[in-house]
Amino acid sequence: MRRISRRAMLATTGLGTLSAGLPTAWAGNPGQSSAAQENGAHSQKYSLPLTDYQPESMLHVQTTHVSRSRFSVIDFHTHVTNSARVVNGVAIGAARVYNGMPQDLLPIMDRTNVLAMVNLTGGFADGLTDSVSHLDRGYAGRFYSMTEPSYDMFGRPDYPQVQADAIAQAHRDGARGLKILKTLGLFLRENMTSGALVKVDDPRFDPMWETCGSLKLPVAIHVSDPVAFFRPTDRLNERYEELSNHPDWSFASPEYPSNAEILEARNRVFARHPKTQFVALHVGNFAEDLEYVSANLDRFPNMHVDIAARLNELGRQPRAARRFFDRYQDRIVFGTDATPHGDRFPQQAFGDALYQIYFRFLETADEYFDYAPAATPPQGRWRISGIELPDSILHKIYNQNAARLLNIVV
Numbered sequence: 001m002r003r004i005s006r007r008a009m010l011a012t013t014g015l016g017t018l019s020a021g022l023p024t025a026w027a028g029n030p031g032q033s034s035a036a037q038e039n040g041a042h043s044q045k046y047s048l049p050l051t052d053y054q055p056e057s058m059l060h061v062q063t064t065h066v067s068r069s070r071f072s073v074i075d076f077h078t079h080v081t082n083s084a085r086v087v088n089g090v091a092i093g094a095a096r097v098y099n100g101m102p103q104d105l106l107p108i109m110d111r112t113n114v115l116a117m118v119n120l121t122g123g124f125a126d127g128l129t130d131s132v133s134h135l136d137r138g139y140a141g142r143f144y145s146m147t148e149p150s151y152d153m154f155g156r157p158d159y160p161q162v163q164a165d166a167i168a169q170a171h172r173d174g175a176r177g178l179k180i181l182k183t184l185g186l187f188l189r190e191n192m193t194s195g196a197l198v199k200v201d202d203p204r205f206d207p208m209w210e211t212c213g214s215l216k217l218p219v220a221i222h223v224s225d226p227v228a229f230f231r232p233t234d235r236l237n238e239r240y241e242e243l244s245n246h247p248d249w250s251f252a253s254p255e256y257p258s259n260a261e262i263l264e265a266r267n268r269v270f271a272r273h274p275k276t277q278f279v280a281l282h283v284g285n286f287a288e289d290l291e292y293v294s295a296n297l298d299r300f301p302n303m304h305v306d307i308a309a310r311l312n313e314l315g316r317q318p319r320a321a322r323r324f325f326d327r328y329q330d331r332i333v334f335g336t337d338a339t340p341h342g343d344r345f346p347q348q349a350f351g352d353a354l355y356q357i358y359f360r361f362l363e364t365a366d367e368y369f370d371y372a373p374a375a376t377p378p379q380g381r382w383r384i385s386g387i388e389l390p391d392s393i394l395h396k397i398y399n400q401n402a403a404r405l406l407n408i409v410v
């Protein structure tokens with residue numbers, strides 16, 4: 001009886017505490033006597049809320065502090081600016097907000113050996129020119145801004161050409177690439193925020209992808225999200241706490257396509273535009289399945305990946321990750337998703353601590369350490385191990401591959 005009621009409770013509590021999650025696993029242990037299950041002392045013993053559970057590791061392991069990267073870094077994935085207005089997952093208008101000012105970022109960059117930050121969300125029109133003038137031109141060689149599509153114009157019959165022209169103008173205005181947020185595939189609808197969902201491979205974007213190819217602007221593309229976000233937020237979900245903290249990150253409802261559908265649509269775009277260079281962010285948006293990402297990289301020579309906000313995945317499979325880096329060492333770029341003052345998301349909060357974790361993962365053989373500067377691991381309750389890359393690969397990951405994509409000399 002006790003087990004049934006616990007499950008029923010879990011099924012109905014999206015924001016439940018772990019007081020339900022932990023004991024359920026043990027209650028299901030066939031080796032446990034029913035007498036123990038019915039024992040009141042037992043249930044009290046395991047009634048610690050998950051949010052209060054912060055175990056301190058008793059493991060003695062090597063701890064290497066890497067304060068600066070071995071080679072200077074181009075952080076290919078940052079958000080110095082963002083759209084000022086977002087409605088139902090779709091950015092509205094050109095206005096930008098600055099998450100941090102360059103004079104505050106530069107001392108941290110200098111300390112950690114970050115040569116440049118690529119501000120992916122540079123926006124378009126006036127927002128882009130503002131970002132380029134404050135960042136790219138204000139501090140040459142330290143910041144690079146990318147442009148974004150103007151979904152405001154999506155309803156226009158001439159959108160395909162107008163959007164392509166806007167990319168060409170953005171290039172003239174100083175944009176170094178195009179960023180696609182997960183808006184495409186999950187939120188953008190025919191009437192922007194209403195109507196049928198627009199697919200990633202919608203042909204109306206074809207002139208935009210082609211223009212990026214002809215102007216040698218790399219496309220940094222984020223579609224879909226961790227596969228656990230497409231599963232119910234329940235006791236079986238390995239990202240339960242994170243989804244409980246951010247219920248709007250769940251795509252486990254029928255109104256959304258599956259992770260696989262979104263990625264396959266993205267792959268058709270890669271296939272249709274072989275002269276356009278795509279950087280599939282967050283390890284190709286499927287770091288949980290490096291075999292799938294590897295198969296895609298083998299299929300599409302114009303595909304690259306970054307590693308932003310996926311140390312949690314790479315570092316929990318360090319041997320597979322090391323083989324992945326060995327094999328695709330020319331097509332992986334360093335990125336963090338760093339967001340100044342992004343304290344709500346510790347895995348991307350810009351600062352010394354964030355960069356030092358990335359350096360430790362890439363450069364050392366340390367085991368079982370935190371993948372984010374946070375008391376509780378924010379993207380799944382586990383720790384990671386380093387992959388100890390040799391200098392020849394580190395150099396490519398830290399700056400050479402990104403420099404080639406961005407057409408800059410380091």
Ligand SMILES: [Zn+2]
Nearest residue numbers: 077078079337
């Ligand atoms: Zn990002």
